[in-house]
Amino acid sequence: MELENKVALITGAASGIGESTALMFAKEGAKLVLTDIDEENGKALAEKINKDGGEAIFIKADTSVPSDSEKSVDAAINKFGKLDVAVNNAGIGGERLPVGELNTENWDKVISINLSGVFYGMRYQIPAMLKNGRGSIINVASILGSVGYANSSAYVAAKHGVLGLTKTAALEYSAKGIRVNSVGPAFIKTPLLEGLDQESKDQLAGLHPIGRLGEPDEVAEIFVWLAGNRSSFATGAYYPLDGGYLAQ
Numbered sequence: 353m354e355l356e357n358k359v360a361l362i363t364g365a366a367s368g369i370g371e372s373t374a375l376m377f378a379k380e381g382a383k384l385v386l387t388d389i390d391e392e393n394g395k396a397l398a399e400k401i402n403k404d405g406g407e408a409i410f411i412k413a414d415t416s417v418p419s420d421s422e423k424s425v426d427a428a429i430n431k432f433g434k435l436d437v438a439v440n441n442a443g444i445g446g447e448r449l450p451v452g453e454l455n456t457e458n459w460d461k462v463i464s465i466n467l468s469g470v471f472y473g474m475r476y477q478i479p480a481m482l483k484n485g486r487g488s489i490i491n492v493a494s495i496l497g498s499v500g501y502a503n504s505s506a507y508v509a510a511k512h513g514v515l516g517l518t519k520t521a522a523l524e525y526s527a528k529g530i531r532v533n534s535v536g537p538a539f540i541k542t543p544l545l546e547g548l549d550q551e552s553k554d555q556l557a558g559l560h561p562i563g564r565l566g567e568p569d570e571v572a573e574i575f576v577w578l579a580g581n582r583s584s585f586a587t588g589a590y591y592p593l594d595g596g597y598l599a600q
C-alpha cells in the first residue's frame with residue numbers, strides 16, 4: 353500500500369474530490385483526519401471507512417477560521433501522534449458575476465475559504481510536520497489557478513493565490529523535509545457543478561480536448577502519488593490534471 357503508516361488530514365472531505373481522496377487514501381493504508389463544515393456527511397464517511405477496516409476520525413472545522421485549522425492538526429497529533437500529509441481541498445465556487453457587479457461580501461467569502469483557508473491550514477500543519485522532519489502538503493488549486501474564467505474573479509484570484517502560496521512554502525520548507533505542491537483539476541463531476549443544467553455541463557465538457565468532464569477519483573490518484581514516497585523529488589510544482597484544457 354502506498355500510504356501505509358501515514359497520517360493524512362483532508363479538508364472538505366465530506367463531498368466530491370475530498371470524499372474520493374479519503375476513500376482512496378484509506379484503501380492505500382493511510383490513517384485519516386477528515387474535516388468539513390458538513391458534519392453529517394463527514395461523520396458518515398468516517399464511519400464507512402472505519403467499518404471497512406480503515407482508520408478515520410471526523411472533525412467539524414471551517415477552513416476560513418484559523419483556530420479550526422489548529423484544532424484539526426491537534427486532533428491528528430492527539431489521535432495518531434503525528435501528521436505526514438495534508439490535502440487542503442475545501443473550496444467553494446462563489447457568485448457568477450463580472451467584476452463590476454460582484455458583491456464585495458462574496459469576494460471576501462471566496463478568498464477567505466479558498467485562499468486564506470489554505471494559508472491557515474499550512475500555518476498549523478507545517479509546525480506539526482517539522483517535528484517529524486517530513487511531510488507532504490497538497491493544495492487543491494484548479495486550472496483556474498493559471499488562466500482566467502469570466503464571471504469567476506474571486507475563485508480565479510484565490511486559485512492563482514494558492515499557486516503562489518504553494519511555491520513560497522516549498523522554497524521555505526523543502527530542505528527541511530516538507531514537500532509542498534498544488535494540483536490544478538479542470539472541471540470535475542462533483543456537487544460543486546450541481547447548479548449547472550445539462551446543457552451547461554455539456555458545454556463545459558466540450559472545453560476539454562479529452563471530450564468529457566473529469567471524475568473525482570481521477571484527481572485523487574495524483575494526490576496518492578504526491579502524498580506517497582514515490583513523489584520524493586516533487587516540490588514547489590503545480591500539476592494540472594485537466595483532460596488537455598490548458599494545452600489549448
Ligand SMILES: NC(=O)c1ccc[n+]([C@@H]2O[C@H](COP(=O)([O-])OP(=O)(O)OC[C@H]3O[C@@H](n4cnc5c(N)ncnc54)[C@H](O)[C@@H]3O)[C@@H](O)[C@H]2O)c1
Pocket residue numbers: 363364365366367368369370387388389390413414415416441442443444465492493494495536537538539540541542543544545
Ligand atoms: N469540481 C470541479 O470542477 C473542481 C475543479 C477544480 C478545482 N476544484 C477544487 O476542488 C476542491 C473540492 O471541490 P469539489 O468539486 O469536490 O466540491 P464539493 O462541493 O463537492 O466539496 C467541497 C467540500 O468542501 C466543504 N467546504 C465548503 N466550505 C468549507 C469551509 N469553509 N470549511 C471546510 N469545508 C468546507 C463542503 O462542505 C464540501 O464538503 C475545491 O477546492 C475546488 O475549488 C474543483
